[in-house]
Amino acid sequence: MKALKITNYVSTGLLSVMMFMSAGRYIFDYETMSQLFETLGHPGYVVIPLAVVKLLGITAIWTNKVKFLKEFAYAGFLFNFLLAGAAHIAIGDGKAVGAGVALVLWTISYVSFKKRENALVA
DSSP states (O other), rough: OOHHHHHHHHHHHHHHHHHHHHHHHHHHHHHHHHHHHHHHOGGGGGGHHHHHHHHHHHHHOOOOHHHHHHHHHHHHHHHHHHHHHHEEEEEHOOOHHHHHHHHHHHHHHHHHHHHHHHHHHO
């Protein structure tokens, strides 16, 4: 149980750092990021709302107050990583690695969270 808890905290922590860095770049380097989004085929105006949603998602994952919000945050991150990876692969810019790393961290974080949750219930 202790190893599972450590695995969950480390993977969730690393995932959170990635999301904080991503959201920070979206906010503080808006011009570059909106141009990148347009290159990927997305409207540039979604950069700031996506940054806000990422920050809210991190908050939801770390708080255990409302379980369904935590599940929605995990689902939102999954869709974000899958779609970001697909968009980078589609234009062939070679930047899908970040989405792949995030997807691996997401998988470890989510699976360990669910295993811990099930262990506490049993």
